[in-house]
Amino acid sequence: MDLDTADRYLDRIGARRPGVPDAAALRELHRRHVEAVPFENLSIVLGEPVALDEDSLVDKIVHRRRGGFCYELNGAFAALLAAIGYDVRLLAASVFGEDGTLTPAFDHLALLVELDERYLVDVGFGAHTTYPLRRDWPEAQEDPAGSFLVVDAPGGDVDVLQDGVPQYRAEPRARRITDFARFAWWHASSPESHFRSGPRCSRATGSGRVTIRGDRLIETVHGERTETTLATDEEILAAYEKHFRFRAELAERVSALRPRVPTC
The missing domain is CATH 3.30.2140.20 (Arylamine N-acetyltransferase fold)
Known part of the structure; x- marks a missing residue:
């Protein structure tokens, strides 16, 4: 670059x-x-x-x-x-x-x-760290996303824990x-991949996090979580544009994936 x-x-x-x-x-x-x-x-x-x-x-x-x-x-x-x-x-x-x-x-x-x-x-x-973690620091590292530990694992690996829960090694x-190409392809292509279960989009904010998962808007502000159902394509489009500044064409394509309620 x-x-x-x-x-x-x-x-x-x-x-x-x-x-x-x-x-x-x-x-x-x-x-x-x-x-x-x-x-x-x-x-x-x-x-x-x-x-x-x-x-x-x-x-x-x-x-x-x-x-x-x-x-x-x-x-x-x-x-x-x-x-x-x-x-x-x-x-x-x-x-x-x-x-x-x-x-x-x-x-x-x-x-x-x-x-x-x-x-x-x-x-x-x-929903991981807002800031980098010190690789060789033995104590808890406080972050807006929680309390993190980096602990030694076998073979020179390290485990990352968030609020006491192991996340990855x-x-x-x-x-x-x-x-990483083979695993990226698997996650994008396999029916078993959780990434294929439905659209999701999420980012940190200065006060918490905002997520759209399918037809649900989930907002966390200073620890308070609210969840709103986006009932129409127009509401989904507006949420993607407001929270992620996605172009209307992309938002429209994603809103088309919203589960449809049968009319008869």
């Missing part, structure tokens, strides 16, 4: 190129990214191709002002960070299920940034974005 493209990306998230690529700037970039670029599966449910090459990621997130899932969001953010001077690597991660079992490696893509300390960076895990080895 050249610096002109990086500057367009920074404009997309409402940020400026930092004078020094340090921890303070990384925190600010991370926060702005999760508040500006949504975690969403709309390409998958609309049958759009999912591509992980840098040009495709930049086109989708920067030029078309869309979001994506972990491979897209963290893949694009890694390219941005590298372009403006950060030492960043891609990490393969396994996700913990509700029963405590782990999915295969490459089920999630996270990032590691090397500064004076090492930081786990993740703008692609949905990240490997230490640096990977290439192409290493």
